[in-house]
Amino acid sequence: MSVAIESVDLVKVFGNIKALDNLTFRVNEGGIYGLIGPNGAGKTTTLRIISTLILPSKGLVRVFGHDVVHEAAEVRKLITYLPEEAGAYKNLSGYEYLQFMGGFSSRDTADLRKMVEDAARISGLGDRLKDRVKGYSKGMKRRLLVARALMNKPKLAILDEPTSGLDVLHAYHVREIIKQYAKEHNVTILLSSHNMLEVEQICDQVALVNKGKIIVEGTPSELKSKHKAANLEEVFVEVAGLA
Amino acid sequence: MPRPLLNIVTKEVKEMMRDPRILLGMVLAPLIIFPLMGFALRTSTEAMQESLRTVPIAIADFDHGAVARNLTDFLKSMPNVKTEVIEAQSIDEVAVVAQASNVTSVVIIPEGFSSNVTAGVKAALKVYGVFRSGGIGESLTFSAAQSLVELFRQNLISETVQTRFPENQNVLDPLAISQESIIKGRPVDVNPSALYSFTQAQSFSLPLALFMLIILAMQLASTSVATEKEEKTLETLMSLPLSRFTLLIGKLAGSTLVAAIGAVATIFGVVYYMGSFAFGTTTQPSIDLAAIGIAPSLLSYAILGVSVFVALLSALALAVVISVFAEDVRGAQSLLGFVYMPLLIPMFALMFTDLNALPFGFQILLLALPFTHPMLAARATITGDYLTPVLGIGYVAIFTLVILYIAARLFATEKILTAKIRLGRKKIKEE
Numbered sequence: 001m002s003v004a005i006e007s008v009d010l011v012k013v014f015g016n017i018k019a020l021d022n023l024t025f026r027v028n029e030g031g032i033y034g035l036i037g038p039n040g041a042g043k044t045t046t047l048r049i050i051s052t053l054i055l056p057s058k059g060l061v062r063v064f065g066h067d068v069v070h071e072a073a074e075v076r077k078l079i080t081y082l083p084e085e086a087g088a089y090k091n092l093s094g095y096e097y098l099q100f101m102g103g104f105s106s107r108d109t110a111d112l113r114k115m116v117e118d119a120a121r122i123s124g125l126g127d128r129l130k131d132r133v134k135g136y137s138k139g140m141k142r143r144l145l146v147a148r149a150l151m152n153k154p155k156l157a158i159l160d161e162p163t164s165g166l167d168v169l170h171a172y173h174v175r176e177i178i179k180q181y182a183k184e185h186n187v188t189i190l191l192s193s194h195n196m197l198e199v200e201q202i203c204d205q206v207a208l209v210n211k212g213k214i215i216v217e218g219t220p221s222e223l224k225s226k227h228k229a230a231n232l233e234e235v236f237v238e239v240a241g242l243a
Numbered sequence: 244m245p246r247p248l249l250n251i252v253t254k255e256v257k258e259m260m261r262d263p264r265i266l267l268g269m270v271l272a273p274l275i276i277f278p279l280m281g282f283a284l285r286t287s288t289e290a291m292q293e294s295l296r297t298v299p300i301a302i303a304d305f306d307h308g309a310v311a312r313n314l315t316d317f318l319k320s321m322p323n324v325k326t327e328v329i330e331a332q333s334i335d336e337v338a339v340v341a342q343a344s345n346v347t348s349v350v351i352i353p354e355g356f357s358s359n360v361t362a363g364v365k366a367a368l369k370v371y372g373v374f375r376s377g378g379i380g381e382s383l384t385f386s387a388a389q390s391l392v393e394l395f396r397q398n399l400i401s402e403t404v405q406t407r408f409p410e411n412q413n414v415l416d417p418l419a420i421s422q423e424s425i426i427k428g429r430p431v432d433v434n435p436s437a438l439y440s441f442t443q444a445q446s447f448s449l450p451l452a453l454f455m456l457i458i459l460a461m462q463l464a465s466t467s468v469a470t471e472k473e474e475k476t477l478e479t480l481m482s483l484p485l486s487r488f489t490l491l492i493g494k495l496a497g498s499t500l501v502a503a504i505g506a507v508a509t510i511f512g513v514v515y516y517m518g519s520f521a522f523g524t525t526t527q528p529s530i531d532l533a534a535i536g537i538a539p540s541l542l543s544y545a546i547l548g549v550s551v552f553v554a555l556l557s558a559l560a561l562a563v564v565i566s567v568f569a570e571d572v573r574g575a576q577s578l579l580g581f582v583y584m585p586l587l588i589p590m591f592a593l594m595f596t597d598l599n600a601l602p603f604g605f606q607i608l609l610l611a612l613p614f615t616h617p618m619l620a621a622r623a624t625i626t627g628d629y630l631t632p633v634l635g636i637g638y639v640a641i642f643t644l645v646i647l648y649i650a651a652r653l654f655a656t657e658k659i660l661t662a663k664i665r666l667g668r669k670k671i672k673e674e
Binding site: 051 | 246247250253254257258261262474475476478479481482483484485486656657660661
């Protein structure tokens, strides 16, 4: 099994704030890896560095062997990134948005058409895709964006809080899409969430992050049994208190 | 055009043209507002002209002599004049009657007027304006009345002089003065005043059109970047397999295209607006520019086109750099407000004077601004001096490249996601 992401002693400093403090972890290909922790723990900063949007202050990150700093263009060919609370272009229709985004990774028109058809199916938005995005609810928009992030079957999909702010039904739909797509197409998923119960349901491997450090890592069942906890929330409360 | 670039440009144009703020503000408003302004101005000018069709003048003759009767008959004989004779005992009484009627001027001929004129003594004559609302119509009809009285005075002088010097008909107008021009070292039979009014109309309309075009383009480009930040679509775009330079150029090209559509709409509106005044200038002789050797050549138009284009590109690049530091659209517009006014206002100095007539320091300042150069290029279409605009294009191109380089650097780094200026604190802050 090859390594999808390798992060070694990752440090990121914003002014006087150390957002990441020697963050080290590894994600295997084909797995769903969850970074969990409270707001301000450093999850988004980690995802932004891996997505080549911001530079690390120190340390090393490789995506399928490519350095995110020196081989950013190569990394961008392998990944898709879904930012937290991302929007879509409100004056485009759902279809037009998917066509626009697919246009950057499709090989030709036939490939693009196939991608958009896939995304339409994943999103489950049906005929509403013909409507302009500005008429979409938050849940519909998120489903469109998740579909966009998965439609070109990237080697690595980086999803920041994929279900944040969604109601139960929309959140369930998005989680099912992620699980199904990772399994069917061997897409590695790195996601962040502060909803620990959600992460427990879909992730093969999790890392609990607090104050820019990984305080514990493992499979959800390993962590629960090791800390004799009923769920990951209890694990986090225990280890964060000890940390 | 490479596919990713085409993809970005298409998206930009679609997004902007569907944005009601842009469609209304930049395309529809100029097409509606300028013609409306023109209509309002034309209607009021027509109303003014209509009011001049009848000049109502009251005459109060306290003299009843021969010259006084001549004056009354003269005024009555004038076309478009409606006279009303007021019989009164005093000026106060005349004032009451005049105010109650619809006359705008009263000519009062005092007692002794005729005998004074005949005896060669300066004779008093009073022209009163009847003040009501102080509107333009009132003022114009009063001026007309004044001119008629002046004409009567001239006639009186002519009659007197011609009686004294019957053999010399030219005594009152001994000089035949003509106004002509020297253009490019060649005497040309064209009145310089007509030429100046033509070139001044040009030097007024071009800066105005350019000012609007540049502000329009800067607003579009900065809104385009700021909206991406506000709607949080920029991060997604920047994680795509797409070079940051392509992204930047795509945004600039999209804004240029939409700004061009806006500019065309503005030009249509302005042309209609200017057309509203055309009837007012029909009395001026038209000038055949080709015949007098100052018709702009195709080359000069090409130079002007290139000059406007590079200036526009520099404005767009500048707007993109500025909007990088804004968190949202409102912030970008505020930042832009701080920047484009100082950049654009000095160029209006060129509307009123030549560059060479300005103090040296101000000349350098104007030449340093990219937006001054299209105006110099516009002047060159008449003067035929191609060197100044070509040098200007070179300078603006270098200026634009430097700004584009800065914009590309900002797009290539995390600054575009993290840099922001808080207007309240006036300092750059990183997240």
